[in-house]
Each structure stands twice: as C-alpha cells, then as structure tokens.
Amino acid sequence: MMSPSITPIADTEADLALVEQVLAPDGTRRANTILDPFLRDVDSAQMLALYRDMAVVRRIDAEGVALQRQGQLGLWAPCQGQEAAQIGTARALRPNDMIFPSYRETGVMYTRNAAPGDFVRMWRGEEGAAYDPSVTHMAPLQIIIGAQTLHAVGYALGILHEHADETAVTYFGDGATSQGDVNEAMIFASSYRAPVVFVCQNNHWAISEPVTVQSQYPIAGRAPGFGIPSLRVDGNDVLACFAAMRWALEHTRSGNGPVFIEAVTYRMGPHTTADDPTRYRDADELEAWRARDPLTRMEALLRRDGVLDDAVAEEIHGAADVAARDLRAACLGMTTREPLAVFDGVYAAPHSGLDEQKAAYAQYLASFEGA
Template sequence: MEVRVQPVQLLDAQGNLRSHPDYPLDVTPELCRTLYRHMKLARRLDEEALALQRQGELGLWLQSSGQEAAQVGSISALRPTDYVFPSYREHAAAMVRGITPTELLVQWRGNQHSGWSAKRYNFHICTLVLAAQLPHAVGYAMGAQRDGTDEVVTAYFGDGASSEGDASEAFNWAATTAAPVLFFCQNNQWAISTPTHRQMRTPLHQRAAGFGLASHLVDGNDVLAVHAVTQHAAETVRSGGGPAFIEAMTYRIAGHSTSDDPGRYRSAGEVEDWKSRDPLHRLELLLDARGWMDADFRDSLDRECAALAAETRRSCLELQTPDMTRWFDHVVAEPGPHLHQQRDRYQELLSSFLD
C-alpha cells in the first residue's frame, strides 16, 4: 500500500526558511551565495548553449533549466574525491566540479565522445543510454569498497531511467553487496512525453526502499534541502551504512532535448505552475530578505555570467572539425588489410565532396 510522505523542504517557494529535525543544515550567507552563484552560471550556460544549437553550431543540447538546485545542491555536498556517474543533463553538476564550457560542448558539437578527463574531475563522461551508468556506478563502488577507501560513488539519473532493467539490477546489486553508492534521481515529472503517473504506481523512493536502499524524498527545487539531504545520505554511506537513494522532485522547464516539442504533451499551465517554484528565484528571496546579496555581488555575478556566455560561444566556434579518418587507427591494436581498405574508401568519399 502506497504511503504518501512530504518531500523534505527547508526553503519554500516564497523564500521562507525552516529547519528540519532529521536534516540539519548550517545556513550561512557564504553557503547561500555560493550555491546561488553556481545555479546562476549553470542557467546562463544553458541559455547560451541553446542559442548555439538553434544557430546550427551544436547538433543537440539537453537543457537543465529548472533542475539547477537538484544538481548544485547535491554535488556541492559531496567531496571532490567522490566519483560521479552522470547521465546527459548534469551540466550544472559538471560545472561545480570545474568542467569548462569547452569541455562540455565538445560532445554536443560532434567532435568527440567526451571533452574531459574523467580521472581529472572524478566525473565520468556522459551516458546517453538510459540507466547504463547505474551498474557501472555499482561496480566502481564495489571496487572502492575493496580498496578500503571512504569514497562515495554517486550516480545521477532521471525518473524515466528508473523504468529500465539496469536500474533495478543496480539497486539490488548495491543493496546485497552494501556498495558505497548514492543513487540520485532527478524526478523531473516527464520521461520525454511519458508522465510519471503512467510510468509507475509507486513513488520511486518507496520502490528503492523495497530493494533495501536507505531512501529519501526531497524538494528538488530547494537547493538548501537538497544539500542537507545529500550531505546526510553521503555521510551515512561513507560511514559504512550501505547504499542510499535520493528522489529529488523537480521539473524539466524545457523540452527533453532541443529535438523535442513539449507543447504537444503538456499544458502551459503546468509549466507556469512549476516556474513559480523556480529554484533560483526562491533563493534570491532569501538572500534579499536576509541582506546577504548586495548590489556589488549582483553586478559581479552578472559580469561573470556575461563572461561565461562569451567564452562558451567563442570556445564552441573555435572547436576544430576532427579528422574522421583517424578513428580507423583506434579500432584494433594492429589494423589489418580490410580496415586499411575501409579507411582508403572513406578518404575517397571525403575527397569527392566539394568544400
């Protein structure tokens, strides 16, 4: 029987702050300004990348607008040494880890499979196949477990991915092995055009609890609550408490991708309702009410956002078209005559096109 529980919330849509007995958080001006800055920069990147895609400079883009609190609040509660397995929409989380616009855009411009070193940032490359990263995260966590480290491996995914068999297998394997993995689900209400109520009869956090995962439900548009819940869950995992699951209730403001028309399957009223719960706006209300954000901070952040947008555009346009013939050199260790013939035919095809 389904038991409805309310998501953990520390900051409501009107900017009112409250405490929670199970998820305490020291809410300081510095913490709020840092979280706000990361969210603001992530949204500005999202806007510029969308413009670049519409102008034909990117093949595809998957927007994270509306989900900044879920990503920034969670990733900032982890240690830099905690390894992360993202899906394909975690641009805000990637930026918190220091991944640059150039590194983020390379894949979406079609230049290579990924633009950054996973080892350098402890942030894996994007996974486009739904839920494929979840078994990988569990396997990596089992390795960390055997190495005797206190690393918490975190896997991001969406509600749609939870319907894949890989998700159920990963949850069960993590629970039975007590792997130090934290599953972070951004429930943005839609799996492309399929709403959550058509995907599942039981809330995700309750399903996860059925596998034996310590489960939490949080308001995913409340960056402070996400930070507090992730902090609590991660430390439990780190101390040997076994795997955990966080369901962050949020909303995808834009389409599933730039190839999607969300107006065909959801109402404008629904979108406007969720926009009223905008994660940036509610933190702005708190910052203003407490006097924690003055004109100098606003102006400095606006300049930083403008510089980020300019750098994003410049770096995207300067990305060089890769030499596609070089891919033939990395298929096998010692290429045979058939592979050489394929490469030669491909080069002939390329030379037949006009510049």
C-alpha cells in the same frame, strides 16, 4: 531507515506535499527535523555561493541551447529548472567522490571545475568528446539510459575492496527507473552494501511521457524494497538537496551501504533540443512550475536577509556572462578533424577490413563534391 508515504500521487500539489523541504517557493525558511541538522553550519556566504552557482549554470545552459540552434552543436540537453537538484547535491560531495552522470548534469560538471570546452565537446562530436575523469572525478556523460548506475555500483565495489574513503554517486532521471539497469544496480548495491548514492532527478517527464506513467507512487518508495533507505526532497530547494546529500553521505561513509535520493523537480525546457515539449506538455503546467523556480526562491531569501543586493546581483550576472562567453569561444575555437580520421587508431596494426571501410567511406564523401 526512512521511506516515503505510499500514498498514490493524485496530482502535482499532492505530490509536492510528500517531499521534504527547507526553503518554500516564496523564499521562506521552513523547519525540517530530518534536514535541519545537516544545515547548521551553512552560513549566508555559503548560501550566496549556491545561488551564484545556480545562476552561472543557468546561463551556461542557455548558451548551450543557443549554440545548438545556431548549428554549432549537434544536440544539447537543457537543465533549466534542475539547477538546485544538481548544485545542491554535488556541492555536498568531497573532491574525491566519484560521480557517474547521465547526459543532463551540466550543473554537476560545473561543480567539478569543468573547462568551458568540456561542456560542449561531446555535443559537437569532437575528438576526445569528454574531460579527464581522473581529474574531475566524474565519468563521461552517459547517453544510454540508466547504464551509469551499474558503473557506479561497480566502482563502489572497488571502493569496498580497496577500503578507500570515498563514495560513488550516480545521477539519473525518473524515466531511467523503468530500466532494468537501474534496478539491477540497486540489487547489487544492496547485496554487497556498496557505498553508492543513487540520485533520481524526477523532472516529471521522460521525454514525452509524464512521471505518472512511470509510477503511480513516489519513486523513492521503490528503494526500500531493495533494502535501501530513501529520502524524497524538494528538488527545487537547493538547501534541501544539499542537506539530503549530506544525510546520504553520512549513511554510506558509516559503512551502511547504499542510499537513494529522489529530488522532485521539473524540466523547464525540452528533453533535448531535438524535442518539442509543446506537443505533449500543457502551458499551464509549465507556468505553475515557474512559480517554484529554484533561483527565485533562493534570491528571495538572500534579499530578505540582506545578503543579496542589486550590486551583488549585477556581479553574479557578469560572472554568468563571462562563463557563457568562454563557453562560446571554446566551442567556436575547436578544430574538427577530417572525417576519414575516424578510422585512425582503431587498431594497433593494419587491418584489411578497416581499410575497405575507409575506402567505402571516402567514396561516399566524394559523392557530395560539386553537389
């Protein structure tokens, strides 16, 4: 069992001193007794693949923001700055491990081979609104804060009863840890030794509230109180995140029950496109975190090792542009059904109450004609 220091978080630098790290912001490899054993087989090709994933996801994310600004999406939840936490942990999973995300896991979706339209269907409000969980092994994006942790534990209990060889994994933010659902999920998981990994992406801001309002101490320190071992890693270090998930999976697959990872990262953009972070966040703080960018540190390592050159970088840039183009095409090519179709298929048999609601809604829509 491992648990973080219980030293209060005085400031950002003090906070970062309490995380496990493999790759420093300047791209320098650092020895780590906890994480290094889980990285021994990771070669240059795999590290380049992780970098490529992060670069493509960042481009997809930027295109999602642009589509929302252009009126094509109702909302978008940016993940810029959190690519390492998502790609690193998700790439360590098996295809049959079941993921229960929040609403910001664009990178995790990407690792599950999501189709271009899958990224935007919900944010556009289209019919279906998601992907097929039986194919992606990933539940639909969850808007209700923390609710997915309960779903993950329930699924993990099913794994126990069926003696299946898989693990449930759930992602949530630092703000969600103040919700009862997350704490109740950890109680159940610990009590029944459920094979579930809790991944808290501590991006420092729960909408407009800083993480220090959520907790004066490292969030990972809460898990041991439930009997759940935890590990606190640099969430902008993709290798550390990859190793941390391998550490967690070794624990759950050995029948030892749940485990908790806190990935300390930073939300570079707004909470959603409906948010203006300049109203509550200091510009100097944002710039300080730019120096800890997950992509630039990996790029520095790969260029130093001769794995990444300008030609390879240009190829990755092109692949990212193709992903963004396909995303845009899928979004603009969607056919939105007629508003009254929302009442179709609600009940198997006719229902007078539904008919009245449909008529009232039709009258409401008609009031806009000629306006």
